[in-house]
Amino acid sequence: MKLIFLHSSDVHGFLLPTDYQNKTDYKAPFSLSRVSSVIKAEKAKYGQDHVIVTDAGDCLQGSPLASYAHSVDDYSALAKLTAAYNLVDYDARCIGNHDFNFGLDYLAYYVDNNEAPIINDNILDAQTDVPAFGKEYQIIEKDGIKVGLLGITTQYIPHWEPKEHVAGLKFVSAFSKIKHYAKILRPQVDVLAVIYHGGFECDPQTGKATEPDRGENEGYKILTKIPAVDVLLTSHQHRRLNLVTRNTAIVQPGYRGEAVAKVVLNIDDESKKIKSMSTELIDTKDYEPDKKIVALVKDLDKNTQKWLDQPIAQLNKPAPIGNATKARLEGAPFINLLQQMQLYFTKADVSATAVMSETAKGFGKKVTMRDVLLNYPYSNQLCRVKLTGKELKHIIEYSLSFLKKDQSGKIGFKDRWIKPKPMLYHFDVFYPVKYKADISKPEGHRLTELTLNGKVVEDNKIYHLAVNNYRAMGGGFYPEYSMDKIEFTLDKDYVQMFKEYLTQTDVEVDTSKNYQFY
Structure with missing residues (x-):
């Protein structure tokens, strides 16, 4: 049979x-x-x-x-x-x-x-x-x-x-x-x-x-x-x-x-x-x-x-992503906006996030519930994590290990993060630190510049990082994160935070670029 x-x-x-x-x-x-x-x-x-x-x-x-x-x-x-x-x-x-x-x-x-x-x-x-x-x-x-x-x-x-x-x-x-x-x-x-x-x-x-x-x-x-x-x-x-x-x-x-x-x-x-x-x-x-x-x-x-069409906020200028892959490599206003929001709620020194969706488009001037959920579909919570500068560097270096440079000098993502399943939601970028990375160098040694507010990030100094609970609790196989380093977790999800941040603050979208891969 x-x-x-x-x-x-x-x-x-x-x-x-x-x-x-x-x-x-x-x-x-x-x-x-x-x-x-x-x-x-x-x-x-x-x-x-x-x-x-x-x-x-x-x-x-x-x-x-x-x-x-x-x-x-x-x-x-x-x-x-x-x-x-x-x-x-x-x-x-x-x-x-x-x-x-x-x-x-x-x-x-x-x-x-x-x-x-x-x-x-x-x-x-x-x-x-x-x-x-x-x-x-x-x-x-x-x-x-x-x-x-x-x-x-x-x-x-x-x-x-x-x-x-x-x-x-x-x-x-x-x-x-x-x-x-x-x-x-x-x-x-x-x-x-x-x-x-x-x-x-x-x-x-x-x-x-x-x-x-x-x-x-x-x-x-x-x-x-x-x-x-x-x-x-x-x-x-x-x-x-x-x-x-x-x-x-x-x-x-x-x-x-x-x-x-x-x-x-x-x-x-x-x-x-x-x-x-x-x-x-x-x-x-x-x-x-x-x-x-x-x-x-x-x-x-x-x-x-009907629920998705609810207007949430009106921005002074749009915060687009454009192409998700390009945004990861070069930065985008929506990524900065998300980082700004994480810093607002945690009062952290540095923020880390990823582009969560391959079809994410970012925000126009008018923001609806649909916009929020299509750009951030996960029900994560936001944490603040206590790290040394050395630990922060290890985390950033791990994210840089996702990248490769071909013979023509073009930078892209390694196949293992794209096949058999796209996993680029694990690739974090960091803000408002300014950093540069030479992708031709060996993994773990790619950072060539890392500053915060004009000062070099020091190995032994304590920094506070805003990041979602999935990452802070070990998601994505990043080094250095552990539950004992979590200072607090906010009792609200990202939909709630976006609604509050965009309506209760005078948001100025940062359109600058703070990192460069070469």
């Missing part, structure tokens, strides 16, 4: 095929509604009793619609968002790290109203060591074949979330818990699958390290050291992966519902052993949105569009 896994992940609240940049464009090549149509078509092709549908989280945050849903205090909008996911008719799901962004009460409502079983092996109650929500595993029988499903989430969440969002919870290694539960579940089932909100620390075929091994992604370790796993349904890195290696089918379906990952197992009817396996990514752009989801969220979408 054939057993089919259909897997989604990292939809990030994009229920409809729009990124909300153009309020009349609903033809984007992604969305949960398109995912649902793919799944319906595949079920019709193979039959309900041959298909298992899974999702690996990051459902509650990321889209303007998701931000609007969170802004509605009575959870009525969250109820609609949750109901849309329920219409897909998942067999099992796990939780993603961004599902914690709006706090435990918000997440608990979503979990409690989710119709699919939530599988959770490693997010535990800190006092009892039992799963804080969901169940340890699920056994599903399809045409006489018993399938075991484990669910696991990256253990790195406490490094990104404020303490109140993880209060009372204990996050354990994905590898250690899968190893534990695989021993329990494997003897009971014919097929063992892992739904993992996490990815790979090494290339799954070559074993070459692709990032520092800090426990955020443990997929390669699971793949190579737990042979009991037949199917590894991954996520988190927004990669497009489909391959078979080491007798394991591996998939990851990208971002925003751009694809549904498919695994086909050919199973012997008598022995119930897997004879062969194959993988595929089905692009959702070729499928019309599911009409039931469209109808369900019609009012939610309409209210989102």
Whole structure:
């Protein structure tokens, strides 16, 4: 017989095929509604009793619609968002790290109203060591074949979330818990699958390290050291992966519902052993949105569009970004404005930020909620970090390691930050320090000039840095950041800060350039 896994992940609240940049464009090549149509078509092709549908989280945050849903205090909008996911008719799901962004009460409502079983092996109650929500595993029988499903989430969440969002919870290694539960579940089932909100620390075929091994992604370790796993349904890195290696089918379906990952197992009817396996990514752009989801969220979408068009402020001059890549390399007024705002709220000496979106355009003179969310889509909080000048230099040097210079002298970004997944939101620039860097020099020795208010930054002097909590708590693998260096975290997100800063201060957009790479 054939057993089919259909897997989604990292939809990030994009229920409809729009990124909300153009309020009349609903033809984007992604969305949960398109995912649902793919799944319906595949079920019709193979039959309900041959298909298992899974999702690996990051459902509650990321889209303007998701931000609007969170802004509605009575959870009525969250109820609609949750109901849309329920219409897909998942067999099992796990939780993603961004599902914690709006706090435990918000997440608990979503979990409690989710119709699919939530599988959770490693997010535990800190006092009892039992799963804080969901169940340890699920056994599903399809045409006489018993399938075991484990669910696991990256253990790195406490490094990104404020303490109140993880209060009372204990996050354990994905590898250690899968190893534990695989021993329990494997003897009971014919097929063992892992739904993992996490990815790979090494290339799954070559074993070459692709990032520092800090426990955020443990997929390669699971793949190579737990042979009991037949199917590894991954996520988190927004990669497009489909391959078979080491007798394991591996998939990851990208971002925003751009694809549904498919695994086909050919199973012997008598022995119930897997004879062969194959993988595929089905692009959702070729499928019309599911009409039931469209109808369900019609009012939610309409209210989102109204909310996005709210005017927030009027600037004395525009603060554009232009081309995102060029802005990172040369600076842009919007980047300066964001840095100015971070300094305003923290009274820090220096500010660090990144261009958060490849499609960010910055602000015109009139600023709406749409402008804010399209330029800064993450629900981060702002921190102030205490550093020595030497530590600040190490941080800046790390950001400079993203860069390369070709034989013609052109400066650009190294391939590893662009492929297989663009990760230039990790590339920070700094303000109001003035700095220059020679990219032809070895990494770690590229800074040729670094001054603050006309004075050279001193190694042993203390400086205060404004930066978002994701970075301050270890996101992006930067050196020197640690939780003990965080002086305080503001109890407001970037949307709130932009509204307050642009309306309550006389903002003068700085259009100067303060750094140069050569």
